[in-house]
Amino acid sequence: MATTLEQLALMQQQMQELQTQIALLQKQALLETAAQASNVKPVDANKQPDNNLIQNSDNEAHQLLVKQLSNLDDYDAKLAIKQHAEKEVGRYGVQAVAAVEASLSAEFEQYKTIPAFDNVAGVFAQNSINTTATFNRDGYVAQNTQIQQQVPFPEKAGAIWANANLVQDENFNLTGGSAGVNYVGVPFRAGDLDVVAVGNATASLPTEGEFKGENVSLLAGGIVKAHEKDSANYTAAVITNAALNDLSVYGRVSKPLYNDGKTVVTGYTEGAYNIPSETLGAGAGVRLDQSLGKGNGVYFQAAANVPDVSDPALTASLRLGYMWGGSEPKSEIEQRLSQYQVQPVVSPHQHADTVITYAQSNQPVAMAARAADTEKAAMGAVGKENQTLEDTRIAEMSKVYFSLADDQKSQTAYLNEAAKTFSKNSGFELNAAKEVVLNLFEYEHEKRQDLHHTL
Numbered sequence: 001m002a003t004t005l006e007q008l009a010l011m012q013q014q015m016q017e018l019q020t021q022i023a024l025l026q027k028q029a030l031l032e033t034a035a036q037a038s039n040v041k042p043v044d045a046n047k048q049p050d051n052n053l054i055q056n057s058d059n060e061a062h063q064l065l066v067k068q069l070s071n072l073d074d075y076d077a078k079l080a081i082k083q084h085a086e087k088e089v090g091r092y093g094v095q096a097v098a099a100v101e102a103s104l105s106a107e108f109e110q111y112k113t114i115p116a117f118d119n120v121a122g123v124f125a126q127n128s129i130n131t132t133a134t135f136n137r138d139g140y141v142a143q144n145t146q147i148q149q150q151v152p153f154p155e156k157a158g159a160i161w162a163n164a165n166l167v168q169d170e171n172f173n174l175t176g177g178s179a180g181v182n183y184v185g186v187p188f189r190a191g192d193l194d195v196v197a198v199g200n201a202t203a204s205l206p207t208e209g210e211f212k213g214e215n216v217s218l219l220a221g222g223i224v225k226a227h228e229k230d231s232a233n234y235t236a237a238v239i240t241n242a243a244l245n246d247l248s249v250y251g252r253v254s255k256p257l258y259n260d261g262k263t264v265v266t267g268y269t270e271g272a273y274n275i276p277s278e279t280l281g282a283g284a285g286v287r288l289d290q291s292l293g294k295g296n297g298v299y300f301q302a303a304a305n306v307p308d309v310s311d312p313a314l315t316a317s318l319r320l321g322y323m324w325g326g327s328e329p330k331s332e333i334e335q336r337l338s339q340y341q342v343q344p345v346v347s348p349h350q351h352a353d354t355v356i357t358y359a360q361s362n363q364p365v366a367m368a369a370r371a372a373d374t375e376k377a378a379m380g381a382v383g384k385e386n387q388t389l390e391d392t393r394i395a396e397m398s399k400v401y402f403s404l405a406d407d408q409k410s411q412t413a414y415l416n417e418a419a420k421t422f423s424k425n426s427g428f429e430l431n432a433a434k435e436v437v438l439n440l441f442e443y444e445h446e447k448r449q450d451l452h453h454t455l
Contacts, residue, residue, distance in 0.1 A: 065084070066104075066107050066108060066111050067111065069081065069104075069108045069111075070108060070111045070112050070189075077108055078105070081101055081104050081105055081108065082097075082101060084100075084104065085097045085098075085100035085101045085104065088100055112189075114187045114188075114189065114194045114227070115194070115227070115228060115229040115230075115231075116229075117187075117194075117196065117223055117225065117233055118230075118233050118254050118255065118256050118264075118266050119264060119266050119287055119289050119299065120233070120252070120254035120266045120268045120285075120287055121223050121225075121233035121235050121252070121254050124161065124182040124183075124184055124198050124200065125150075125159065125161060125182065125184045126148065126161075126323050126326070127148060127149050127150055127161070127323060127324050127325040127326075128146075128147070128148050128321050128322060128323040128324075129145075129146070129147045129148075129321065129322055130145070130146055130299075130319055130320060130321030130322070131143060131144070131145040131146075131319070131320055131321075132144045132145075132146075132317050132318070132319040133317065133318050133319075134315060134316070134317050135315065135316045135317070135318075136313065136314070136315050136316075137313070137314070139170075140170050141169070141170050142167060142168065142169060142170065142175075143167070143168040143169075143172065144165055144166070144167050144168075145165065145166050145168075146163055146164070146165045146166075147163065147164055148161050148162070148163035148182070149161065149162060149163075150325070156186070157186075158183060158184055158185040158186055158197075159183075159184050160181055160182065160183055160184075161181070161182040161184070162179075162180070162181050162182075163179070163180050163181070163182065164177070164178070164179050164180075165177055165178045165179070165180075174207065175207060176204060176205060176206055176207055177204075177205045178202050178203060178204045178205060179202070179203055179205065180200060180201060180202030180203065180217075181200070181201055181202075182198070182199070182200050183197075183198065183199040183200070184196060184197070184198055185197035185198070189227060192226060192227050193224055193225065193226060193227060194224070194225050194226070194227050195222060195223070195224050196222060196223050197220075197221075197222045198219075198220075198221055198222060198223060198235075198237070199219060199220050199221070200217070200218070200219040201216065201217070201218055201219075202216070202217045203215055203216045203217075204216075204217070212243065213241060213242035213243030213244075213245075214241050214242070214243050214245070214246070215241075215242075216241055216242035216243075217239065217240075217241055218239070218240050218241065218242065219237050219238070219239045219250075220237060220238055221235065221236050221237025221238065221250070222235075222236060222237075223235045224236075229259075230255070230256040230259055231255070232253055232254070232255040233252075233253070233254045233255065234251075234252075234253055235250075235251065235252040235253075235254070236249075236250070236251050236252075237249075237250045237251075238250070239272070245276075246274070246276060247274075247275045247276065248272050248273060248274045248275065249272065249273050249275070250270070250271070250272045251270065251271055251272075252268055252269070252270035252271075253268060253269055253270075254266055254267065254268035255267060255268070257286075261291075262290065262291045263288070263289070263290055263291070264288070264289040265286065265287070265288050265289075266286065266287045266288075266289070267284075267285070267286045267287075268284065268285055268286070268287070269282075269283070269284045270282070270283050270284070271283070279307075279308045279310065280308070280309050280310070281305065281306060281307045281308060281309070282305070282306050282309055283303055283304060283305035283306065284303065284304060285301060285302055285303030285304065285317075286301070286302055286303075287299055287300070287301040288300050288301075295324060295325055295326045296322075296323065296324050296326070297322075297323045297326060298320075298321065298322050298323070299319075299320075299321045299322075299323065300318075300319070300320055300321075301317075301318070301319040301321070302316070302317070302318055302319075303316065303317050303319075304316050305317070394440050394441075394444055395444045395447075395448075397418065397441065398440070398441040398442075398443075398444035398445050398448075399444075399448075400414065401414055401415060401418075401441045402441070402445050415434060415437065415438060415441075416434070418437045419433045419434035419437050419438075420433075422434075422436060422437050
């Protein structure tokens with residue numbers, strides 16, 4: 001049997017014409033859609049413009065299409081998706097149309113879903129237990145330990161987390177405590193922005209003295225970010241007390257600096273201006289989150305603060321926390337399937353964002369595979385002899401791919417190499433190319449299975 005590299009080279013040679021035709025078909029359709037929306041004359045695919053320009057235009061036009069669909073109500077969006085699919089691949093039959101509809105509907109739903117607010121901004125909405133050590137120029141001065149848990153609340157109205165805090169001095173003697181409740185509204189889109197309202201009420205419980213209105217802190221504000229993953233989060237709030245004799249304005253900017261799905265590093269800066277005392281405090285910090293699987297995770301946070309910038313006295317804090325009940329990162333196969341069928345969960349209660357669940361169904365994948373084969377068969381200009389040879393090469397590669405089923409690492413590497421070749425020839429984005437190649441492999445595998453059962 002030929003080596004993997006030789007098979008990839010043969011695939012590159014024999015599939016190039018087919019891939020080019022499919023790519024041009026999709027690119028032209030997307031460019032026409034975008035042009036109709038912006039009254040710009042579409043590019044003629046037959047003129048063969050620069051490949052980089054085609055790919056950039058393709059990506060931009062496709063993103064514009066998905067964005068426009070997300071601004072429609074569900075009924076109108078479904079009609080628009082159907083019309084687009086019929087225009088794009090209607091000549092290849094209902095299977096091709098259904099595959100494009102399924103893929104575009106998934107992107108439409110996924111775009112409507114609000115990506116998670118970052119872990120610094122989302123601290124109000126985390127089931128957690130954490131402890132924070134505070135230091136000044138003289139050393140360790142205090143310890144604060146908090147436990148926080150979501151409690152039942154009408155879903156359509158938002159979500160609530162209750163928390164309790166214990167404060168100790170440098171000798172670990174109990175000096176006070178507090179109990180509070182965090183409110184997080186239902187996240188919503190405002191144009192290209194994601195917005196969520198937040199609130200907090202906390203009552204300090206002094207070990208000595210009388211309980212007064214000054215012991216109750218009240219916060220009301222909101223978080224705004226761009227409608228995309230890992231964008232900067234802007235938090236703004238006003239803070240006062242139940243006696244209404246103190247008022248501060250608070251602001252924070254936070255942003256994930258590194259995110260591989262398991263480890264997330266988030267940096268932030270913050271400031272608070274107290275109106276009665278006319279003092280401005282400022283701070284900066286970084287938080288590192290590590291997923292432990294099944295929605296659990298640990299985090300470490302370090303910060304430096306200046307309570308009054310006019311009289312700088314630097315303080316620092318170190319926090320260690322454990323979280324539970326968060327969303328679990330999806331496996332590669334779940335992410336692949338999610339491109340075809342996505343459903344937003346009704347409850348907004350996990351990390352103050354809407355969570356995506358991924359349907360575990362192979363039917364859309366098989367449908368896309370059959371659609372790819374329908375398109376392939378329709379490209380008669382490639383030539384019957386070349387087409388037969390091409391199908392044979394794909395079938396051979398499919399056998400190799402499925403023969404590696406017991407070695408997932410090698411199987412994934414094999415698929416990635418094939419996808420890179422496909423992407424290079426067709427102009428498809430790498431993930432999309434991987435999807436097409438995998439669909440072809442699975443289709444050939446299904447044909448072999450059907451033949452085996454028949455015999």
